[in-house]
Amino acid sequence: MADTALATRATGGPDSAVLRRGGSGLSWFGMPVLLAVILGATYLWVGSLELDTIERRTLNADQLTRSTLEHLHMTAVSTAIVIVLAIPLGVLLSRPFARPVVPAVLGVANIGQGVPSFGLITIVILWTSLGFWPMIIGLVACSMLPILRNTMVGLEQVDRTAVKASRGMGMSPLQVLLRVELPLAFPVMIAGIRTALIINVGTATLGTFFGQGGLGFIVYNGITLNRTPVLITGVVLVSALALLVDYLAGALGRLLAPRGL
């Protein structure tokens, strides 16, 4: 029922079945429902427990909200910076003139991906100082590669004949990039952005070790204080946040994807 409504809205007509962006109701609503069930169950379970003072110091609405917001803040800022840096860089690297420097740049980005995040952030912080921005620099370094590489791969897999025909019709290189290459590369690029988001949500849990809070604080408390309800609440919240962010990015990608692909 909701499925038909969506499909009709998305395509503007019932006859263009090929182009339905709707997909099934499950693919649109499955994830939010699942997350609601998991969060609800955790809430009920924790609520049914007799919490001691130590547990209550962490498991209260104020602390959970603050940690979640801190976590989201780190994720959002770092991902935004990565997008702003990696997409233009990927576009530049995909131009023919940049071919000689591609291996070097990819090598550097690989270091960001390859070195354990904890070590990488530690290095950045040793190098600068403790604080929000050094943490963000660390997150950016960790999540650069997926967007960079997917931008390059996405542009590379664009049908050469479409590009050639566009040039042959008199589009300037910039017009070809904006009107043909980027729209056609969009689905691959959005996949890279989703990967980067997940990396950032996950890595931001390390923020607690560098004084930046986040949901890592809850998890870490659960471990050090040996309080299973705290640990589980933290883990559930981080996982749910990662899945939710990924779901939202995916949904946005589906809605914004050029039609006809």
Add this chain to the structure above:
Amino acid sequence: MTTTDTLTQPGPARSGAKPMIELLGLTKRFPGTAEAAVDGLTLTVDEGEITVLVGPSGCGKTTSMELINRLIEPTSGRILIDGKDMTHTNPDELRRHIGYVIQETGLLPHRTIAQNVGIVPKLLGWDKARIAARVDELLEMVGMDPATYRGRYPKELSGGQRQRVGVARALAADPPVMLMDEPFGAIDPITRERLQNEFLRLQQQVRKTIIFVTHDIDEALKMGDRIAVLRNQSHIAQYDTPENLLTSPADDYVSDFIGTGASLKRLNLSRVRDIEMATDAPTASVSAPVAEVRAALLASSWTSLLLLDAAGRPVRWVTSRDLGRAERGAALADVGLPVEAIVEPHATLADALDELIASNVGCTVVVDGSGAYQGIVDLETIMIVVRTVRDEYERFHLAQKLAQQPADGRAR
């Protein structure tokens, strides 16, 4: 195309027509290669003509074409379009005034058919209403219903339909010149044949100056007003009309490339309307009295008579024996053999021959656009044409030889 036409136009340099595209010593040397990809290509294409560049793969024909709209910048040489030197103008601006069709169509998958066709007009800054009107006109022109296809996406179309849209898109801003790179190459043979015919009919209306690249000599012979057979590095082995190419290939390379069956291929160049068909075949109305029909058959030298319906369309062939059955009470419309081999005047002799061989009576009936009977083509008619063409070419080249002044220094 009649024989006399070709006799007066033996070589590339013809008077009367205005040169539209002139390539002067066009050369492309890619960095790091010893040999030039295109070496000193000089070629003149007259206004309103289709010139086909044909050659084996790797001979530089596509590169040559991309030098013309400067998708590849020439190393040296000049490009003149309509007399103006285009070698150093803004290439984007130049390309907006040259129609471009490529093999895989290059339609933008994320744009609708209407948006695809409207790309160049939009680049040229036309207003929306004008673009929309032009798009509909062009879709109509290539035989696609605008209301049905306008809003569709390329992947919802068949290969043939996509290629039609590709042609419509190239025509959008009404460019005087079009470049077509194997436009019908990736299409099944039956659709290709149909698209070729449609395109030739369209060209009758629009009269563009076209450079057409193909590796298929049969397509070249069919589409080209003139054909440049290329060898390595885009060296021209022969630049000539299809007729001359078939009757007097310049050298072994050209005749090898044309391959066997040159005489059969020549049948593709003559059309039924240009030959003398037999018009003395006895005919009668299918509703006429049998006695009258028999009288008509007796009065002619033929052994069969063609029955026509009220609108003059051929219905059945009848012999004297069939008339006997009709006299014994069978309806005229039921006796004899149905007329199967039918062609229109614009069909080629090859089509007529094909129909003839497949038919049950050994001759092909020619009808006009409304299907009314015009005349008969039989094997003998076709043989006479082939022989005449060959004899006239022989006489022409003999005369040239005796005059000791070859048209352009080639051995012919």
